[in-house]
Amino acid sequence: MAQRTYRTDQIVVHWDSERCAHSGFCLRTLPEVFNAAARPWVNVDAASADAIADAVERCPSGALSYERLDGEPDETPDDPVTIVPWPHGPLFVRGTVRILDRHGEQFPTGPRVALCRCGQSRNHPFCDASHAEVGFTSYPRVISDQRKDAESPADLEPR
Ligand code: SF4
Numbered sequence: 001m002a003q004r005t006y007r008t009d010q011i012v013v014h015w016d017s018e019r020c021a022h023s024g025f026c027l028r029t030l031p032e033v034f035n036a037a038a039r040p041w042v043n044v045d046a047a048s049a050d051a052i053a054d055a056v057e058r059c060p061s062g063a064l065s066y067e068r069l070d071g072e073p074d075e076t077p078d079d080p081v082t083i084v085p086w087p088h089g090p091l092f093v094r095g096t097v098r099i100l101d102r103h104g105e106q107f108p109t110g111p112r113v114a115l116c117r118c119g120q121s122r123n124h125p126f127c128d129a130s131h132a133e134v135g136f137t138s139y140p141r142v143i144s145d146q147r148k149d150a151e152s153p154a155d156l157e158p159r
């Protein structure tokens with residue numbers, strides 16, 4: 001696990017390799033700052049603190065986070081919590097949630113987290129991009145006639 005930090009006088013950006021889901025949102029949002037081929041891969045001098053904060057908040061896994069040093073407000077978690085099932089990918093959760101293992105131990109999380117729903121992640125419960133490797137397909141939500149017409153749970157059968 002690597003926790004890396006990139007700093008200017010205005011902002012500190014943190015990256016947690018254990019949480020990164022390889023989604024590439026950061027690379028597409030602000031390529032002059034986030035370049036996975038460069039070392040260091042985050043160049044915090046290449047954009048304004050506002051632009052960097054905006055890009056960091058688009059990181060769905062929470063691997064990226066920031067602290068403002070210039071008096072501007074830090075990230076405000078979504079309230080209520082929002083969950084977006086990403087097509088053929090994880091559940092993107094935004095807001096403060098507690099995630100526990102079956103023994104009640106809490107996973108460290110922040111204001112964003114990407115939860116695996118393909119079942120193939122080797123970093124459960126977090127997405128590690130294995131869904132792409134295994135070709136996970138999510139189906140669009142369809143309310144079947146059987147479900148619409150059901151009069152009791154006994155009328156429902158799995159697809
Ligand atoms: S999970 Fe976050 S840090 Fe990792 S590639 Fe995606 S946006 Fe970038």
Ligand code: FES
Pocket residue numbers: 089090091115116117118119120121126127128129130131132
């Ligand atoms: S949804 Fe990404 S690894 Fe399972």
